[in-house]
Amino acid sequence: MSYTTQEYLKKILTAKVYDVARETELAFAHTLSTRLNNRIYLKREDNQTVFSFKIRGAYNKMANLHPDALARGVLTASAGNHAQGVAYSAAKLGCHAVIVMPITTPQVKIDAVKTHGGCSVEVVLAGDSYSDAYDHAMRLQTQKGFTFIPPFDDPDVIAGQGTVGMEILRQHPGALHAIFVPIGGGGLAAGVAAYVKSVRPEIRVIGVQSLDSNAMAQSIEKGDRVQLSDVGLFADGTAVKYVGAETFQLCRTFLDEVVLVNTDQLCAAIKDVFQDTRSVLEPSGALSVAGAKIYAENRKLKGKTLVAVTSGANMNFDRLRFVAERAEVGEAREGVFAVTIPEARGSFKRFCELLGNRNVTEFNYRIRDSSNAHIFVGVQIHNRDEATLIAENFEHHGFSTFDLSNDELSKQHIRHMVGGRSALAKDEVLYRFTFPERPSALMKFLSAMNPNWNISLFHYRNQGADYGQILIGIQVPADEMSAFRNFLATLGYHYKDETDNPAYRLFLA
Template identity: 40%
Template structure:
C-alpha cells in the first residue's frame, strides 16, 4: 500500500471544507429501523448545496493547489456529481476549469454543473462512460499542462471524502456497528476505512456496488485491480470500469465485506424513499439502503449507518426507474402474443385471458398478413408475481401464447 490517509490530513480537510459545506444531518429512519429491528441512520449527503458528498473531495483538492497551478487551471472527468463539486470550487476560488462528462450524462446534471461553475468552467461531452471521459480529459490535461482533479484516485480527494467519517463519530454518541457505503471508484470507501480503522476499529464498513458494475468486488476477488470490459451504466454515479490504484489496496485490506445490488432493486428503493419518506435520491444514493435486505439477520439490534451519497436524479428517468423496479419485482411481463386474425380476438384476450387486476401497459401490433395468427408485443403489469403462471396457462389454453420475453434478454432489448 503506497498511500494511507493520515488523520491529521483528514482533520485539516475538515477545516477547509467547513468554509463551504455544512455538517450534513444524521437522521434515524423510523420506517427502516422498524423494518429491520435495528437503529438505521441515514447520513444525508444528498443535502449538500451540490446535492452530493463530492463537494468535499473536490474543494479540498483544489484548495491545496499552488498559485501557479491555479493560474493554469484544472481539468476533471465526471459522470455528474464530481463535476458539480469541481465547478462549485472553481467558481468559489476563481479558477478556470474544463470538465469532461460522458455524452450520455443527463441534461439535469449538465445544467447543474453549468449553474455552479458559471463562467469559470467549460463542459466537454466525450465518450459513453466515465472511463472514456477520463481518458480524454487526461490527454487534454497533459497537452495543456493543467492540473487533473481525479474523481476518486487522489490523496486530497480521498481525505476530503474521509471527513464524513469524522462527522459520523461526532454525531452519534453510541458505537456504530456497520457503515454501508456505495462504491464507484472507491474514494469515499477508502476515506471511511482510514477514519474507522483508527478511531472505531470495531465498526464494519460494507461496500455496495451495482450488480452491473462490480469493479471493486471483482478486483478484490482476483487480488489485483481489474478493469471490467463492459458495465451497466444505469447507476452512473457508481459505474466505473476500473477502481483507483490508491483506493483499491485500502478497500482490499479494510473493507469488512463488499456486496452487489441489482439495478432493479435500487430502482424500487428510489421509489420507496420518494413515496414513503419524501426523500429524493439518485440511483447511486439508493445503493446502501438497497443492500440492507441481504444483511437483515446480521444487523438486527445493531446501530447501522447508510450513507445517502447524492440526490441528483433527473425526473425524466422516472419512467425507466419504475419500469426497472416492476421488472425486478416480477410484476411487469412482456410477451409475443399470437392473435387469431378474426373479429373479436382482442376482446376475447381482455375478457378471457387477463386476470381481474391485470393491466396492459404496452401493445405493439404488426400489420395483418396471410397467416392465421398475427403477433403483437404485449406488456402486462400484474398485481402479484403469483399471477404469472395462471396467465400463461390461460394464454396457452386459448392459443394466444407465443413467446415470453423477460427471460430472453437479447430479444427483449431488441423488441422492447
C-alpha cells in the same frame, strides 16, 4: 498505500471541507425501517450544495494546492458530480478550471457545472465513460500544464470524502451494525472505511456497486485491479472501468465486502427514499440503499442499525418514467408473465378470475390467431416466490405460462410492442375507459358485457393514480351497436370512442 492508517486519520480530521460543504443530516428512514425490520438511517449527502458528496474531496484537494498551481488553473475528468465540486471550488478559490465530461453525462449535470463554476469553468465533452474522459483530460494536461484534480484516486480527495464517515460516527455514537457506501472509483468508500475502521473497527463497512459497473468488486476478488471493457450507464455517476490504485488498496484493506445490485433494485431504492424523504436520488445516489436492503434480506437481519450514504441527487428528469416503471419489479412487487389462453369466448374472463383480487399492473393483448391468444400481464405480488406460484396456478388451469419477471428484453422492450394490425379484428370498435383503480373493476366490466362481443385488443398500465386508463378493442357486429351503446350507458365508467382516431387507423386497425 501512500499513507499509513494513522496518517489518513489525521488527514481526514484536518480536511478543509467546511468552507464549502456542510455536515449533512443522518436521517431516520421510518417507512423503510418498518418494512425491513431494522433501523435504517440515511446520510443525506444528496443535500450538499452541489447535491452530492463530491464537493468535499474536490475542495480539500484544491485548497491544499500551492498558490502557483491554483494560478495556472486546474483540470479534471468527471461523470458529473465531481465536476460540479471542482466547478464550485474553482469559483470559491478564484481559479480557472477545465472540466472534461463523458458525452453520456445527463444534461442536468452539464448545466449544473456551468452554473456552479460560472466564468471560471470551461466544459469539454469527450468519450462514453469516465475512463474515456480521463484519457482526454490527460492529453489536455500535457498541452496546457494545468493541475489535475482526480475524482477519487488521490489522498487529499480520499480524506475529504472520509469526513462523511467522521460525521456518521459523531452523529450516531451508539451501536452500528454496518455502513453502506456506493463505489465508482472508490474514493468515498476508501475514505469512509479508513476512518471508521480506525475509530470503530467493529462496524462493518460495505461497498455497493452496480452489477454492470463492478470493477472494484472484481478487483478485490482477484487481488489486483481489473479493467472492465465496458460499463453500464444507468448509474452514470459510478460508471468507472478502472478503479484507482490508492482506492483499491484502501478498499481491499478496510471494506468487509462489496454487494452488487441490478437496475431494478436501484429503481426500487430510489422509490424507497422518495417515500421516506420526498427527495429523488440519482441512480448512483441510491446504490447504498439498494445494497442495504439486499444485505438485510440475505442475512435475515432484524433489529440492527444500518446507515446508507445517499450520495447524490443530480437526477435527469427524463429518467423518472423508467424508474417508476421498473421500481415495482426491483422490489419484487410485480410479476410479469406471458400467458397463452384459448382464443374462445369466455377465456379472457376465466383468466381474470384466476387472478382473483390481485392488482393487475399491466395488461397487453391483441388478437392475432384464431386458436390461441397471447397475453402480456403484470401482477402485483408481495415477494419473489409469489411469481412462481402464480405461474404454476396458470399452468394448472391449462394456460401455458412464461415467468418474465427477470427477463430484461420483456421488461425493457416487449411490453411496449404488443399489438399491431390483425386480420381477425372484424367489426372492431376502439374505446378508452377510465376505471376506478380497484381489483373488481375489470370483472365488473366483463360480467356486464354481452358474451357475443369479443375483446380483440386490450392495453392497461397502472400509473399509481386512483383511476386507470384502459384501451379496449371489442368486436361488435353492426346490428348490435344499439345494444352496445346501452351497455356503455349503464356501465358507469367514463369512456371515449377512439374508433376514428388517426393513430389507431394507421397502426392498429
